Amino acid sequence: MPVQWYGTDEAKQVAENVLISQKEIGGWAKNEPYHHPFSDSLRTHYLRTKTEKGGTFDNGSTISELRFLAKVYSHLKDERYKQAFEKGVNYIFMAQYENGGWPQYFPVKDARDEILLDKTEPYSMHITFNDNAMVNVMTLLKDLFSDNKEFASLNIEKETKEKARKAFEKGVECILKTQIQVNHHPTVWCAQHNEKTLAPANARAYELASFSGAESVGIALLLMDIDHPSKAIISAVTGAEKWFEAHELKGIKIGSETDQNGQRNRVVIEDKNASPIWARFYDLTTEKPFFCSRDGIKKNTLAEISSERRNGYSWYTDAPEKVLARFPKWQKKNHLSK
Numbered sequence: 001m002p003v004q005w006y007g008t009d010e011a012k013q014v015a016e017n018v019l020i021s022q023k024e025i026g027g028w029a030k031n032e033p034y035h036h037p038f039s040d041s042l043r044t045h046y047l048r049t050k051t052e053k054g055g056t057f058d059n060g061s062t063i064s065e066l067r068f069l070a071k072v073y074s075h076l077k078d079e080r081y082k083q084a085f086e087k088g089v090n091y092i093f094m095a096q097y098e099n100g101g102w103p104q105y106f107p108v109k110d111a112r113d114e115i116l117l118d119k120t121e122p123y124s125m126h127i128t129f130n131d132n133a134m135v136n137v138m139t140l141l142k143d144l145f146s147d148n149k150e151f152a153s154l155n156i157e158k159e160t161k162e163k164a165r166k167a168f169e170k171g172v173e174c175i176l177k178t179q180i181q182v183n184h185h186p187t188v189w190c191a192q193h194n195e196k197t198l199a200p201a202n203a204r205a206y207e208l209a210s211f212s213g214a215e216s217v218g219i220a221l222l223l224m225d226i227d228h229p230s231k232a233i234i235s236a237v238t239g240a241e242k243w244f245e246a247h248e249l250k251g252i253k254i255g256s257e258t259d260q261n262g263q264r265n266r267v268v269i270e271d272k273n274a275s276p277i278w279a280r281f282y283d284l285t286t287e288k289p290f291f292c293s294r295d296g297i298k299k300n301t302l303a304e305i306s307s308e309r310r311n312g313y314s315w316y317t318d319a320p321e322k323v324l325a326r327f328p329k330w331q332k333k334n335h336l337s338k
Helices: 003-007 009-021 040-048 063-076 079-095 111-117 130-145 149-154 158-178 215-224 231-246 307-311 320-333
Strands: 252-258 264-270
Touching: 003 009, 003 063, 009 040, 009 063, 009 079, 063 079, 063 130, 063 149, 079 130, 079 158, 130 149, 130 158, 130 215, 158 215, 158 231, 215 231, 215 320, 231 320, 264 307
Parallel strands: none
Antiparallel strands: 252 264
């Protein structure tokens, strides 16, 4: 929204909704209807469930709320917003694993809890790059310790900034350790990695362990934004760029057609003039793209999977082009040979 909107009555109402829905531990659940007036029954629900598990970084949750609170505080100076912000930042610190990664949900739920409560998935404890969860967390932390003007009005304490810096640095270490190596060369990452072994891990039935052509982009860009990168970071970025360059798919584009039942259907179309794209998942052994229905069985083409998954999920991306486009400038900035 425009900057001035964060000082309006409408923004204040949204902020009240954000405050009441914050979990006691400091995080937020995902996909909450903040921009709609909360009914009395919904308010009661949030108050009653404050102590329940359910904070998450999925779908931009918790990080979006924190950035929003910082903006409204800068206009309205309501101390409750600052207190909620500080509580949310502490939630981030608490949620970080000793190895530097962050889970999708915190507190982490074991498989039994998840089955009984049906509130999340058995993979929620994994280190989560999916949907840029960990990248979003680390970007916020970097903004905190680097004095981003977005948070200036909060007058964040020096101790908090230092904790943010250390948490960020541990996150970078985790990123470097989870990067998939092929013949001792760094490549890219999986969308999630086992929180103990750091190995690529499965998520939902159709999200199998793989080289990620999508989530790896945010990670590489995060590393490229680090000033005075170490040799390890330089190696990681260079390896990711080479992998993206080697795995781009040329001569095809994604379109749609109307099937015999009158339904729109996503299809792969041959086009020699098409811009390069990448698959979301590449097999860890063959390094070739694969696709899945909810049965978890790998298929070689988009056409082979169910209509529901074919048309209800993003199987291709052009996001790696951002890494390839920035790479020459990044090399020049860091005085690296081409």
